[in-house]
Amino acid sequence: MKHITDFTIVCRKQLGDHYFALTLRHPSQLPPIAAGQFVEVEVKGNRDVMLRRPISIHDVDPEENTLTLLIQIVGKGTRQLAQLQEGDRLNLIYPLGHGFAIEGQRPLLVGGGAGIAPLLHLAKCYHAKGIRPTILLGGRTKELIPVREAFEPYGQLLIATEDGSLGEKGMVTQHSQFAAPYDHICTCGPTPMMKAVGRYAVENGIGCEVSLENMMACGIGACLCCVTDTDEGHKCVCKEGPVFDALRLKKWMGLE
Amino acid sequence: MAKLETKIHNITLKNPVMTASGTFGYGEEFADFIDLSRLGGIIVKGTTGERRQGNPYPRMAETPMGMLNAVGLQNVGVGTFCKEVYPRIKGIQTNILVNVSGSSIEEYCSVAEQIDELENIPGIELNISCPNVKKGGMGFGTNPDMAAQVVEAVRRVYHKTLIVKLTPNVTSVVEIAKAVEGAGADSVSLINTLLGMAIDVERQQPYLSTITGGLSGPCVKPVAVRMVWQVAHAVQIPVVGLGGIASAADALEFLMAGAKAVEVGTANFVDPTVTVKIVEGLEDYCLRHKVEDINDIIGII
Ligand SMILES: Cc1cc2nc3c(=O)[nH]c(=O)nc-3n(C[C@H](O)[C@H](O)[C@H](O)COP(=O)(O)OP(=O)(O)OC[C@H]3O[C@@H](n4cnc5c(N)ncnc54)[C@H](O)[C@@H]3O)c2cc1C
Ligand SMILES: Cc1cc2nc3c(=O)[nH]c(=O)nc-3n(C[C@H](O)[C@H](O)[C@H](O)COP(=O)(O)O)c2cc1C
Ligand code: FES
Numbered sequence: 001m002k003h004i005t006d007f008t009i010v011c012r013k014q015l016g017d018h019y020f021a022l023t024l025r026h027p028s029q030l031p032p033i034a035a036g037q038f039v040e041v042e043v044k045g046n047r048d049v050m051l052r053r054p055i056s057i058h059d060v061d062p063e064e065n066t067l068t069l070l071i072q073i074v075g076k077g078t079r080q081l082a083q084l085q086e087g088d089r090l091n092l093i094y095p096l097g098h099g100f101a102i103e104g105q106r107p108l109l110v111g112g113g114a115g116i117a118p119l120l121h122l123a124k125c126y127h128a129k130g131i132r133p134t135i136l137l138g139g140r141t142k143e144l145i146p147v148r149e150a151f152e153p154y155g156q157l158l159i160a161t162e163d164g165s166l167g168e169k170g171m172v173t174q175h176s177q178f179a180a181p182y183d184h185i186c187t188c189g190p191t192p193m194m195k196a197v198g199r200y201a202v203e204n205g206i207g208c209e210v211s212l213e214n215m216m217a218c219g220i221g222a223c224l225c226c227v228t229d230t231d232e233g234h235k236c237v238c239k240e241g242p243v244f245d246a247l248r249l250k251k252w253m254g255l256e
Numbered sequence: 257m258a259k260l261e262t263k264i265h266n267i268t269l270k271n272p273v274m275t276a277s278g279t280f281g282y283g284e285e286f287a288d289f290i291d292l293s294r295l296g297g298i299i300v301k302g303t304t305g306e307r308r309q310g311n312p313y314p315r316m317a318e319t320p321m322g323m324l325n326a327v328g329l330q331n332v333g334v335g336t337f338c339k340e341v342y343p344r345i346k347g348i349q350t351n352i353l354v355n356v357s358g359s360s361i362e363e364y365c366s367v368a369e370q371i372d373e374l375e376n377i378p379g380i381e382l383n384i385s386c387p388n389v390k391k392g393g394m395g396f397g398t399n400p401d402m403a404a405q406v407v408e409a410v411r412r413v414y415h416k417t418l419i420v421k422l423t424p425n426v427t428s429v430v431e432i433a434k435a436v437e438g439a440g441a442d443s444v445s446l447i448n449t450l451l452g453m454a455i456d457v458e459r460q461q462p463y464l465s466t467i468t469g470g471l472s473g474p475c476v477k478p479v480a481v482r483m484v485w486q487v488a489h490a491v492q493i494p495v496v497g498l499g500g501i502a503s504a505a506d507a508l509e510f511l512m513a514g515a516k517a518v519e520v521g522t523a524n525f526v527d528p529t530v531t532v533k534i535v536e537g538l539e540d541y542c543l544r545h546k547v548e549d550i551n552d553i554i555g556i557i
Contacts, residue, residue: 001288002288002289003288004289004527004528004529042526042527047320047321048318048320048321049318050318050321050322050323050473050474050526051318051323051525051526052525052526093528214313214314215314215316215317216316217316217318217323217325217522217525218279218285218524218525218528219525220281220285220286220528221281221285222279222280222281222285222286222524222525223278223279223316223325223327223525224278224301224310224327224330225315225316225325225327226313226316227310227313227315227330228313229313233309234309234310234313234330
């Protein structure tokens with residue numbers, strides 16, 4: 001069941017120049033939310049922004065009835081959202097899409113840029129099952145890897161930066177631990193990164209889930225704007241995804 | 257309470273608010289948010305003879321107060337619609353109409369014939385904005401003779417209410433409206449999307465894979481109201497108005513311009529409950545303005 005609700009912002013944190021996090025309280029009991037599901041956020045106050053913006057659910061606190069969004073400022077909508085203050089209201093449609101399956105005994109979670117957002121809730125879901133995932137986060141510089149400390153309690157944290165300002169120097173796929181014997185990989189981030197990770201997993205017979213970030217208009221499967229190529233033709237990322245089994249995305253990854 | 261009931265040919269609408277094809281899925285997508293039985297009608301996704309994949313991604317771009325789309329009629333095809341989708345939605349307590357599309361007169365007729373068999377579908381909306389592949393891709397809806405031909409052909413095989421949806425991408429929409437009226441249409445609806453284009457100057461590329469696409473949303477409303485007003489004064493059959501409606505006041509503009517009913521499209525993406533808010537807004541307006549029957553304000557301009 002999907003909902004549309006006004007949440008109240010109970011915490012706003014600026015994380016460097018490019019990111020901020022909003023913790024939002026639901027007026028009553030929050031429904032169950034799977035890791036990888038997302039919300040459609042209403043953006044008010046900018047006449048050039050009409051459509052909602054899809055944002056992953058970064059963290060969930062069922063006791064406090066709060067969820068947290070981690071947002072990268074990339075354009076007019078996210079810049080407008082960055083103006084929000086504690087106490088403001090924010091209208092969300094949620095929870096949307098299908099999340100990760102929480103599979104494998106030795107999982108690797110690979111994130112880059114704003115794609116690290118869903119991985120925190122995901123790491124917590126693995127942790128709750130008694131599994132400690134390896135979490136590999138990448139960015140051009142360390143400033144582009146926000147909230148890395150938040151991951152530490154839930155798994156083994158590895159970092160790769162292109163300029164070497166933190167962790168190993170290079171892309172996530174070049175990290176010395178990337179090719180360790182994992183039995184499942186989950187990835188979310190820039191498209192070239194997800195394609196590289198997905199191709200590696202498929203070629204090595206490792207189960208892999210990829211979380212796509214296609215442009216969306218409705219987020220609920222009504223407009224058919226957000227499609228990706230799959231083994232069964234065009235599928236809506238908002239409804240059938242955003243998380244897909246990499247085997248379904250071979251064409252998208254350039255393997256067919 | 258004011259009477260909101262209106263009529264489009266043989267179809268009685270409990271209120272004038274319907275949903276626009278391609279923006280409301282098969283209705284089911286909105287069932288979590290609103291009581292679908294509160295709507296005057298639901299016009300489902302454009303349906304063609306065979307299943308279609310539509311255009312490549314990216315096929316959407318936001319523009320000021322609107323959006324461009326190039327979905328390109330992705331749909332399951334009429335066979336699957338009748339077998340799988342129809343049984344799921346036929347019980348929804350409102351008028352369910354099917355938007356019928358095609359690339360040839362034969363395809364339009366074949367889809368219309370199959371929909372004619374479905375008991376709980378009281379009418380179709382014929383989308384004549386599609387290119388005719390047999391005539392070099394020229395739009396059926398941009399030429400009065402071609403528009404009349406396709407409507408005449410469908411009229412012969414389809415026996416329930418036939419609404420013809422007009423494209424605004426013509427010099428004289430009145431001329432096309434008169435042509436389809438003459439060919440046997442029971443009603444016309446307008447407007448479909450306006451042909452548009454947007455360029456990402458940073459990447460020096462168009463936003464859409466198809467370069468051009470259909471513009472919709474609040475930015476098209478003044479054009480749509482003007483066209484509805486012109487057509488409502490030129491034809492005898494009922495007119496359904498749409499294009500940029502996002503509030504009861506927007507809907508009232510179309511009603512006053514002469515539309516017997518309206519359709520809400522892009523606004524559903526911004527607020528999935530907007531249709532019910534518009535119904536409530538119409539009730540409220542009638543109360544404030546002491547309008548006893550919504551038909552009393554239709555076409556007053
Ligand atoms: C399922 C899903 C989950 C997402 N989760 C998050 C998240 O947790 N945190 C986060 O910061 N972002 C997330 N995104 C991306 C986010 O939706 C976009 O960054 C946002 O919509 C951009 O809006 P804007 O108005 O700021 O940018 P615009 O002004 O619309 O565009 C600015 C630039 O950003 C690019 N852009 C716009 N939309 C997207 C998009 N959907 N994906 C990639 N690039 C885009 C445009 O091409 C343009 O170059 C997610 C997207 C999806 C589909
Ligand atoms: C994503 C999208 C898909 C559409 N698909 C169809 C379609 O299949 N058939 C059709 O006749 N019109 C289609 N339309 C046009 C709408 O039904 C409507 O005519 C147009 O969007 C103007 O109304 P609006 O401004 O309220 O959206 C589509 C519009 C959008 C935005
Ligand atoms: S965004 Fe509308 S169908 Fe996915």
